[in-house]
Amino acid sequence: MTTARYIALEGLEGCGKSTHALRLATSLDAVLTREPGGxxxxxxxxxxxxxxxxxxxxPRTEALLxxxxxxxxxxxxxxxxxxRDQHVVSDRSVYSTLAYQGFGRGLDVAILRDISKWALHDHFPDIVVYISVPTEILNERLAKRTPDRFxxxxxxxxxxxxxxFRTLxxxxxxxxIVDGTQSKEEVEKAIYTAVTQRLKELS
Incomplete structure (x- = not known):
């Protein structure tokens, strides 16, 4: 029986998901991936x-893609x-669709959930880490990079x-829930400690 878990990192643009997905995957010797684009x-x-x-x-085209x-x-x-009994750490997951295409674009969250359940064969993430950062700090971080469409x-x-996301x-x-305003090292430690504890609880 497999003990591997599907772990997702969520949050708004600029919260540090990609950085900490990499760090967590490295610490857990997990498969690192992302949505979209994995x-x-x-x-x-x-x-x-x-x-x-x-x-x-x-918006419906976006959701279907x-x-x-x-x-x-x-x-x-x-x-x-x-x-293969290997943990998966993903930068974003189905919950980004519910937040961005559902709440953000105004599409029916229940329909988006059903489509995602079908795409995932009913396998939603086992563990979700949400990195919380105030919008004013996110805006400062995003101002330093070339923006994509989102x-x-x-x-x-x-x-x-x-x-x-708050509703979800x-x-x-x-x-x-991790405070993303801390130093990268503090955020990394908080995520690793909480995730490893959750893995023990699920084993």
Whole structure:
């Protein structure tokens, strides 16, 4: 019986997910991946989704491209790794779809959940880490890099996404919440300590 777990890091743009997904995966000797873009096909879809020239993309198109990426991701990366009894650490997951395309774009969250369940064969993340950072700090961090299509969205969009994540924190089970305003070393330690404890509880 496998003891491997599917671990997802979530949060708004600029919160440090990518950095800490890498650090956690290294510490756990886990498979590191991301959504969208964790597979060859997913990388092509990510390019379409992130391209600033695609500002005319319909929200349903966006959601379906995310679902297509997720289905390929589960088939190519997540399921095989878990089958080898190896943990998976993913930079974003289904919960980003619920927050961004659901709350952010105003699509039906229940429909998005059903599509994602189908894409994931009902296997949602076993452990979710949410890195919490105030929006004013996120804005300062994002100002230092070239924005993609999502990062060019206005404050109202990200306010809705933030509200979405806050709702999910209270409705989707026992997420691990980490203060992302700490130093990178402190955030890394907090994530590792909480995740390893949760892994023990799930074993």
């Amino acid at each position: 597979t060859r096909i997913g990388a092509l879809l990510r390019g379409i989704l992130a391209d600033p020239d695609n500002t005319d993309m319909n 995310m679902a297509a990426d997720r289905a390929q991701h589960f088939a190519d990366v997540i399921r095989p790794a878990l089958g 990062e060019r969205e206005g404050a109202n969009f990200f306010s809705r996404v933030n509200d979405g 924190i209270h409705t989707e089970g026992d997420w691990i």
